[in-house]
Amino acid sequence: IPIPVDWAPTENHAKLAKARGLDIGLEAAHFKGKAEEKGWVTIDWHKKFTSWMLQEIKFRQARRAER
Numbered sequence: 001i002p003i004p005v006d007w008a009p010t011e012n013h014a015k016l017a018k019a020r021g022l023d024i025g026l027e028a029a030h031f032k033g034k035a036e037e038k039g040w041v042t043i044d045w046h047k048k049f050t051s052w053m054l055q056e057i058k059f060r061q062a063r064r065a066e067r
Helices: 011-020 024-038 045-066
Strands: none
Touching (some): 011 045
16 A cells, blocks of 8 residues: 555654664654655554664664764
8 A cells, every 4th residue: 555644653663763873753754754755565564664763773873983
């Protein structure tokens, strides 16, 4: 299914973001915008957003290591 208009991160997403230094509002807006732009479909948007955040954490670590 396409991302619902009223999709929002869960409390668990907020906890993960806070623990890893991510801005939950910024990540959610970027994720939702990309999902709409690219026409992504999935069965579980919350799991897809969790994966999105874990990838962002991984990318941040890689960028830090390059410095």
